[in-house]
Amino acid sequence: MIIKYDHLRSLGKKPFKEDPSIGKKASKKKEDNKKKEEIVENKGKQNYKNEIIEEKYVNVKEEKRKSKNGSINNLISTNRTNIEGDESDIQFKNQTSEKKIENVNKKNNTKDKEGENNKKGKEHKKDEDKKNEKSKEKKKGKGKLKLAYENKKEEINKLEEDLRKKENKIKIKISKENIKEEKLKKEKEDLKKEKELFDNSFKQKENELNEREKKLAQKEEKLKRRIEFNVPPNSPPILIGLNNIGATCYMNASLQCFSNTKKLAEYFLFDYKVDKNKKLSYEFYNVLRNLWKKENNNKSYSPTSFKEILSKENPLFKGVAANDSKDLINFLLERFHLELGGKKINKKNKSNNNKNSIEDEIGNIDQTNESQMLNYFFDNFKEKYNTPISNFFYGILETKSQCNLCKIIKFNFQIYSFLEFPLQQVNQYLASQGKKPLLTNDGRNPDVDLYECFEYNGKIDLMTGENQMYCNKCNKLNDSLFSTSIYSGPNYLIIILNRGKGAVYECKVNFPEQLNLINYITIKAIAVVYELYAVISHLGPSSMEGHFVAYCRNRIDNKWYLYNDATVTLCSRPQQYNDGLPYILFYKAI
Numbered sequence: 001m002i003i004k005y006d007h008l009r010s011l012g013k014k015p016f017k018e019d020p021s022i023g024k025k026a027s028k029k030k031e032d033n034k035k036k037e038e039i040v041e042n043k044g045k046q047n048y049k050n051e052i053i054e055e056k057y058v059n060v061k062e063e064k065r066k067s068k069n070g071s072i073n074n075l076i077s078t079n080r081t082n083i084e085g086d087e088s089d090i091q092f093k094n095q096t097s098e099k100k101i102e103n104v105n106k107k108n109n110t111k112d113k114e115g116e117n118n119k120k121g122k123e124h125k126k127d128e129d130k131k132n133e134k135s136k137e138k139k140k141g142k143g144k145l146k147l148a149y150e151n152k153k154e155e156i157n158k159l160e161e162d163l164r165k166k167e168n169k170i171k172i173k174i175s176k177e178n179i180k181e182e183k184l185k186k187e188k189e190d191l192k193k194e195k196e197l198f199d200n201s202f203k204q205k206e207n208e209l210n211e212r213e214k215k216l217a218q219k220e221e222k223l224k225r226r227i228e229f230n231v232p233p234n235s236p237p238i239l240i241g242l243n244n245i246g247a248t249c250y251m252n253a254s255l256q257c258f259s260n261t262k263k264l265a266e267y268f269l270f271d272y273k274v275d276k277n278k279k280l281s282y283e284f285y286n287v288l289r290n291l292w293k294k295e296n297n298n299k300s301y302s303p304t305s306f307k308e309i310l311s312k313e314n315p316l317f318k319g320v321a322a323n324d325s326k327d328l329i330n331f332l333l334e335r336f337h338l339e340l341g342g343k344k345i346n347k348k349n350k351s352n353n354n355k356n357s358i359e360d361e362i363g364n365i366d367q368t369n370e371s372q373m374l375n376y377f378f379d380n381f382k383e384k385y386n387t388p389i390s391n392f393f394y395g396i397l398e399t400k401s402q403c404n405l406c407k408i409i410k411f412n413f414q415i416y417s418f419l420e421f422p423l424q425q426v427n428q429y430l431a432s433q434g435k436k437p438l439l440t441n442d443g444r445n446p447d448v449d450l451y452e453c454f455e456y457n458g459k460i461d462l463m464t465g466e467n468q469m470y471c472n473k474c475n476k477l478n479d480s481l482f483s484t485s486i487y488s489g490p491n492y493l494i495i496i497l498n499r500g501k502g503a504v505y506e507c508k509v510n511f512p513e514q515l516n517l518i519n520y521i522t523i524k525a526i527a528v529v530y531e532l533y534a535v536i537s538h539l540g541p542s543s544m545e546g547h548f549v550a551y552c553r554n555r556i557d558n559k560w561y562l563y564n565d566a567t568v569t570l571c572s573r574p575q576q577y578n579d580g581l582p583y584i585l586f587y588k589a590i
């Protein structure tokens with residue numbers, strides 16, 4: 001019992017030392033402690049019971065001593081049973097208490113362990129918590145950062161979105177601007193094109209207007225010139241001579257004949273388009289203006305400028321050497337023709353037409369076909385005609401040549417600006433034909449009739465010896481028959497009476513004032529009958545010496561005048577011109 005007691009005591013006295021470390025977490029142990037306290041209380045109660053039992057035991061001992069009876073024993077036994085009952089009760093109670101304590105201890109142990117574990121776990125937890133806290137904090141920080149980051153990101157996204165929207169808007173604006181720009185560009189281009197078109201049409205109109213103005217100015221000029229130079233019918237003639245500026249009589253006589261070639265003079269006076277670059281025609285125009293000035297106090301004019309340019313343009317007429325009117329007329333007609341827009345034409349004259357000079361140009365044309373040759377001629381030479389000069393002075397010659405071997409006839413057509421008749425050959429030809437003697441009874445050269453010259457012109461020559469002609473068919477030079485005829489006559493027919501070089505072939509020439517060439521011209525519709533209007537006569541021992549004068553019908557009164565350099569005098573009859581030697585005859589078609 002004592003042991004039990006001691007044991008209980010020891011058990012009960014077992015102090016419950018509180019672990020300070022646990023105390024901190026007292027709240028969590030409170031329940032345990034309460035239980036412990038209850039246990040302690042129970043132990044206390046037990047102790048108190050035990051004390052009471054001890055007292056009772058003492059009392060029983062004393063009662064036993066007092067009554068040495070069975071009653072005591074009974075009492076003791078009852079007490080004992082009571083005690084035993086109490087003891088068993090106590091034991092039981094103790095046992096339960098011990099069990100409880102054990103359980104409590106166990107619990108405490110486990111709790112301690114748990115506590116330790118908890119402690120450790122708690123420390124760990126603490127650390128972890130700390131870590132967690134830290135991490136939480138970190139996380140919190142991170143979270144905050146993340147949040148901030150997210151917010152920022154969101155903000156940025158928003159901004160980006162806004163930017164995108166703005167960008168899109170700008171893009172749209174730009175594209176709209178581009179479209180506008182395109183439109184503007186297009187409009188500009190259209191305007192430019194329109195402007196160009198307008199400018200072009202404006203320019204065209206301007207050019208047209210300028211052209212019109214020019215034409216009007218030209219017309220005005222022409223009108224002015226017409227008024228200035230046109231002389232009404234029955235007006236007194238304008239008679240102005242040309243001063244001799246150094247052996248220039250051949251030139252003066254030629255210029256006076258041209259000046260009285262009505263259409264030529266009127267063309268230059270009224271219609272000629274003034275062009276100083278066309279030197280000779282411009283100079284001729286100036287000469288004419290001086291020769292046909294209405295209110296002119298001067299009786300003569302010095303063609304100095306004309307002569308200067310003439311000398312420059314053709315060295316043949318340079319200096320003061322006496323020259324031939326024929327050369328000058330030939331040169332002037334050709335030069336005027338070229339300066340007025342014509343082309344060079346291969347001309348042929350009766351005197352040197354032995355060889356077919358344009359044969360090279362013919363090519364594949366069948367020369368034996370007359371109409372084909374004529375077509376070829378017109379097709380190829382048409383453009384060369386179209387000048388006032390060609391219109392006034394050019395006619396067409398036709399040549400025929402027949403090979404004496406194969407008898408093939410070749411045809412050819414040529415331009416001529418004058419006909420030249422060698423008077424001596426004419427007389428010789430006529431004598432050979434038995435139509436006149438070579439010399440007259442008094443030893444002179446027979447007179448030549450102008451028609452005889454045309455007869456001579458149409459003669460058939462036998463081309464032999466060095467004059468043999470090339471035959472394409474025989475492919476060699478052969479004796480041939482050759483003839484020239486006037487295919488068509490010009491408006492102004494110039495006839496040169498060639499008196500030979502050196503010694504002049506002296507003979508009278510009967511030239512009619514009216515020349516009818518019906519028997520000598522092929523095409524009769526254009527010009528057949530001619531009227532004489534000017535003559536150049538040569539006075540002197542040879543063609544290269546002496547003096548040239550011109551007899552001309554005045555353009556205004558149509559009367560004959562002798563133009564002898566500076567002096568102009570009226571003459572009565574054309575036959576008078578035979579006082580000298582008629583050299584060049586000017587006929588106009590009527």
Ligand SMILES: [Zn+2]
Pocket residue numbers: 403404405406407408471472473474475478
């Ligand atoms: Zn032949």
